[in-house]
Amino acid sequence: MSFVHEPYDVIVVGAGHAGCEAALAAARMGAKTAIFTMNLDSIANMPCNPNIGGTAKGHLVREIDALGGEMGKCADKTLIQSRTLNTAKGPAVYSLRAQIDRRSYQQVMKHTLECQENLHLCQAEIVDLVIRNNKIEGVKTHIGSFFPARTVILTTGTFLKGRIIIGDVSYDAGPDGLLPANSLSESLKRHGIELMRFKTGTPARINRRSIDFSKMIEQPGDDPIVPFSFETEKIEREQISCYLLYSTEDTHRIVRENLHRSPLYSGTIEGIGPRYCPSFEDKIVKFADKKQHQIFIEPMGLDTEEVYLQGFSTSMPEDVQHAMIKSLPGLENAQIMRYAYAIEYDCLNPTDLKLSLEFKKIDGLFSAGQINGSSGYEEAAAQGLMAGINAVLKIRGEDPLILDRSQAYIGVLIDDLVTKGTNEPYRMMTSRAEYRLHLRQDNADARLTPIGYKIGLISEERYRKFIKKQEAIKNEIERLRKKTVPPSVKVIEFLDKYNSSRIKSGIKLYDLLKRPEITYSSLKEIDNEMPDLPKVIADEVSILIKYEGYIAKQMQQIEQFKKMEEKMIPEDINYDEIQGLRIEAKQKLAKLRPRSLGQASRISGVSPADISVLIIYLNARSRRSKRNEG
Amino acid sequence: MANIQDTDTIAAVASAIGNAGISIIRISGSEAFNVATKIFKGKGNFNEYSSHTIRYGKIIDPDTNEIIDEVLISKMAAPKTYTTEDVVEINCHGGFITAKRILDLLLRLGVRPAEAGEFTKRAFINGRIDLVQAEAIADLIGSITEKSSKVAVTQLEGRLSQILQRIRKSLVEILAEIEVNLDYPEYDFEEVTINQCVQIINGIIGELKNLIESFDYGKVLREGLNVAIIGKPNAGKSSLLNRLSGKNRAIVTDIPGTTRDVLEEYVNIQGVPIKLLDTAGLRETSDVVEKIGVEKALEVIDLADLILFVLDAHTGFEKEDSDILEKVEDYYSKILFVVNKTDKADEEKLKEIKIKIPEIIEISVLEDYGIDVLEKSILQYVNKAEIDTDNQIIITNARHKKLLVEALDCLKSALSAAEAGMTLDLISMDIKNAAEKIGFITGHEITEEVIMNIFERFCIGK
Structure with missing residues (x-):
């Protein structure tokens, strides 16, 4: 008889970016929570690029923070460079991106977990799930003990049956020299969970001291630093630069000559890799006419000389990697500290999940992060947070928290995964959001x-x-809406200064600010009553006024969208009995069991005609039940 | 309970009213055979006819035993029918009056009038057809002449969708170029400039406008051009109507007792459907029956796309003519003046007419003179009749038109955003909305397509 531990409300399996958010959210909401990791020294690891944020991903971090998650705060404490991208391209796509001190991030996150009330952080490999009558009952560790739990959240990342491939060498492993989780993968299969095989990869790490930066373009951080967290007021820190370089003809020649040795092209790798993250050999094959590719050098931290070679991921054999790297300007004498590798891993089919991230068929079992077919730390953290929240809401007997596509990138992310599924590691992009x-x-x-x-x-x-x-x-918007400035000499001079057309009669400051060439801060020159507002508030006022028409239009679209989202489909619906639904639609709907008509309409293979039929059916059904009641 | 939709029996004129020499009344539902048995008298009992056969007989009002019309009746048992229900189709003589009387009879027997498109709706709810097919079939039903059915068939075969695919593709390409720079700002792809976007959008706006404008013509093809024939009594209106219709239509119908009402004939001039409306004389009258006719006639004139004002070359321009002209003065721009009876022309009086009305078409129905010239003039009134449907894509579906207009509006708003110096993320929003509207017609999902396009065309990766 194995040792049975005291029961938990929520057990989180894996302490990566998803697991940390899930465990913290659950514990903070008052649930008795345990989080397991195979190695306490690899909590919140960044086995790939040492940065957080970027387009759409930066949005996710902001949203995690706005909901009370941890990633933004932890990044603010440990960032070593910060930039706001897309500043010239419009407010919808302004994006924060930060280089992170990887070790510090791990330590800060580990310490946060350790200090959290209601949370038990424990090193153990979870090898089996205990499921009875389609309901989760707990987990078993590799030493044979049993942890009973009301809910379990799987956040296993790329560890399930991980296999690393470097050229013709391959071996079972997790990322970053860690052990794989093979038993849990088998357990999932035994419980009837369908698994898919995905692939990703990471480039080499180089010793900074062996690099000649004079041949590269320096990319310093922004000043001042804009924090991720709404709670961080100010970050004053010395920043570390990144560097840009370009691949050479020589690099491309080496790749072409050795293409037959790439496991991607020799067929050793069977997993599906992401389109947006092609390995360097992919780039050479698919974009044969491009003479050079961008490569970035990113620092891994303050207390290390290790740097990351962004844009140069490969699964070529060691000797080819060696030659490829040495062909890069400034890297002629590079000392390689870690070789690039491709990694294959098991993940589940996210369409087996509800929008709450709970399994449709296993009560109380949730999953979040890369195991759900996504890619990226931010995508993982966002799901982890939602799974943690929903596990607790389930225990409380409350409705799950489901953010829709008009509320958050988190909503877009989860809806895309759960409703459409994915056949490659899913990355968040601003172009995926309808209401950006x-x-x-x-x-x-x-x-x-x-x-x-x-x-x-x-x-x-x-x-x-x-x-x-x-x-x-x-208040400030109201004030600008009310205050009028006259066509005085001062105002005309102001307008001339900013190449703005002159006025003949008085104009509201509000309308003046709508002009693209007039900024909020410049209004100070003609507005002596302007309050001294913090920059975040001034920026917000400016965006809301300048883009008012567009925002209003978008809000109208959102209203339309909500109408379909709010039409709920009863859980006991039997699609087989609906006449007029095409067989394909019946099968898809029966498998995916959408929550609302809106979600149903996004399932591939369900046509507008099927939705019309469904609407008619649901109307008739509610008419009938009303009749029966009356 | 599998069958969720209402299963009551419905009926309607299945060929658009007044659209053809023969009208088809369709009855669908479980009571269809019962009501047919009650009103149809032919050889044998309707109930015993085998399915999918056509019989000849009479429609008789069971209450008064009055014969309403001689008809062909088809019986089609479920499920192999248009709606998958029991269906009866009655082919009666043209004009809406007979059809309406039969329909009234059916309604009296408890059949419900079908809502617009309800047959097709039942067909699609019962799983017979999908939405696109339903729309094309709706258009097919409306298309009576060869030319308009050709348009419907072309759309089914996807010529319209080819054009729309091309437009959608260029929108997706600009979007990909904008989006890749928004989503991957750290890469130095050549940035698409707002000017480049404006140029491409302007081109697409032109194409969309052409498609949208073609809808009006499409409407004429689908619904026919309404042509009213007016003129004093004995000017030769009826003979002209008969001449135009007699040459073209399959069945000539004469409905007695309705001379004061408006006569409707559907004719086909070189493939274009024309609905001819013969009006009662437009004289001032104290006769109540005639008065109704006059009022009706004015109503028809108001609705008509084109008015044929028939004058008499023998009697010349009389007071009666000028009285009528006075009444229709407001419609002058859509009047074609036709001078009939040139065979009996009084040269002096003809000259007089020509002085009063500079542009006339001289015809003689009796000698078959000038009819071709008249037909050509009528065709010119079919707005943009020169459009050759063989080479031109025409929008005939109102839903498609609505989406195209919306797409056009989105692109216009993209242009004004660009002019106002707005940023690329906003301009791209409008372009995406436009692409989505077009995607609704062609059935494509835009977001995934843009993302695919980005990965195919731009080299990105870690």
Whole structure:
């Protein structure tokens, strides 16, 4: 008889970016939580690029923070370079991106877990799930003990049956020299969970001291640093630069001559790799006419000389990698510290999940992160947070928290995965969001903090601050709407200065600010009553006024969208009995069991005609049940 | 309970009203055979006819025993029918009056009038056809002449969708170029400039406008051009109507007792459907019956796309003519003046007419003179009749038109955003909306397509 531990409300399997958010959210919401990792020294590891954020991903971090998650705060504490991307391309796509001190991030996150009330952090490999009558009962560790649990969240990343491939060499392993999790993969299969095989890869790491940076273009950070977290007021820190270089004709020749030795082309790798992350050999084959490719050097941290070679991932054999790297300008004498590798791993089919990230067929079992077919730390963390929240809501007997596509990138991410599935590691992109002018990073708090407060992840104090900020924004917009400036000499001079057309009669500051060439801060020159507002508030006022028409249009579209999202499909619906649904649609709907008509309409293979039939059926059904009641 | 939709029996004129020499009344539902048995008298009992056969007989009002029309009746038992229900189709003589009387009879027997498109809706709910097919079939039903059915068939075969695919593709390509720079700002792809976008969008706006404009013509092809024939009594209106219709139509119908009402004939001039409306004389009258006719006639004139004003070359331009002209003055721009009876022309009086009305078409129905010239003039009124349907894509579906107009609006708003100096993320939003509208017609999902296009064309990776 194995040792039976005391029972937990929530057990999280894996302490990567998804697992950490899941465990913290659950514990903070008051659930008795345990989180397991195979190695306590690899918590919140970044086995690939040492950065957080970027387009759409930066939005995710902001949203995680607005809901009360940890990633943004941890990144703020440990970032060593920060940039805002896309500043010239519009507010919907402004994106924060930061280089992170990888070790510090891990330590800060580990310490946060350790200090969290209700949370038990424990080193153990989970080898089996205990499921009875389609309901999760707990997990078993590699030493044979049993942890009973009301809910379990799988956040196993790329560890399930991990296999690393370097050229013609391959071996079972997790990422970054860690052990794979083979038994759990078998356990999932035994429980009837369908597994897929995905692939990803990471480039080599080089010793900074062996690099000649004079041949590269320096990319320094922005000043001032814009924090991820709405709670971080200011970051003052010395920043470390990244460097840009280009591949050479020689590099391309080496790749071409050795293509037959790449496991991607020799057939050794069977997993499906992401389109947006081709290995360097993929780039050479698919974009044969490109003479050079961009490569970035990113620092791995302050206390290390290790740097990351962004844009140069490969699964070529060691000797070819060696030659490829040495052909790069500035890397002629490079000392390779870790070779690039491709990794294959098991993941599940996300369409087996509900929008709450709970398994459709296994009560109380949730999963989040790369195991769900996504890619990226931010995507993982976002799912982890939602799974943690929903596990607790389930225990409380409350409705799950489901963010829709008009509320958050998190909603887009989960809806895409769960509704459409994916056949490659899924990366968040701004172009995936229909309502991205509304889903801005600057208003993530306005969108989500009230929700975070309601479920108990946002403190009273933070919420009060949030309300104050929103009021300040509203008041300033009102003030600008009311205040008129006359066509005085001063105002005309001001307009001339900014190449803005002159006015003949008085104009509201509000209307003046709508002009693209006039900025909020410049208005100070003609507005002596302008309050001294924090930059975040001034920026928000400016965006809301300048893009008012567009935002209003988007809100209308959102209203339309919501109508279909709010039409719920009863859980006991039997698609077989609906006349007029095509067989393909019946099968897809029966398998995916969408929550609403809106979700149903996004399932591939379900046509608008099928949706019309479904609408008619649901109407008739509700008419019938009303009749029966009456 | 498998069958969720209403299963009551419905009926309607299945050929658009007044659309053809023969009208088809379709009855669908479980009571279809019963009601048919009650009103149809032919050889044998309707109930015993085998399925999918056509019989000849009479429609008789069971209450009054009055014969309403001689008809062909088809019986089609479920499920191999248009709606998958029991279906009866009655082919009666043209004009809406007979059809309407039969329909009234059916309604009296408890059949419900079908809503617009309800047969097709039942067909599609019962799994017979999909939405696109349903739309094309709806158009096919409406298309009576060869030319318009050709348009419907072309759309089914995807010529319209080919054009739309091309437009959608160029939109997706600009989007990919914009989006790749938004989503991968760290890469130095050549940035698409707002000017380049504007240029491409302008081109597409032109194409969309052409497609949308073609809808009006499509409507004429589908619904026919309404042509009213007016003129004093004995000017030769009826003979002209008979001449135009007699040459072209399959069945000539004469409905007695309706001379004061408006006569409707559907004719086909070089493939274009024309609905001819013969009006009662437009004289001032104290006769109540005639008065109704006059009012009706004015109504028809108002609705008509084209008015043929028939004058008499023998009697010349009389007071009666000028009275009528006064009444229709407001419609002057859509009047074609036709001078009939040139065989009996009084040269002086003809000259007089020509002075009063500079542009006339001289015809003689009796000698078959000038009819071809008249037909050509009518065709010119079919707006943009020069459009050759063989080479031109025409929009005939109102849903398609609506989506195209919406797509056009989105692109226009993209242009004005560009002009106002807005940023690329906003411009791209409008372009994406436009592409999505077109995707609704062709059935494509835009987001995934843009992302695919990005990965195919741009080299990105870690």
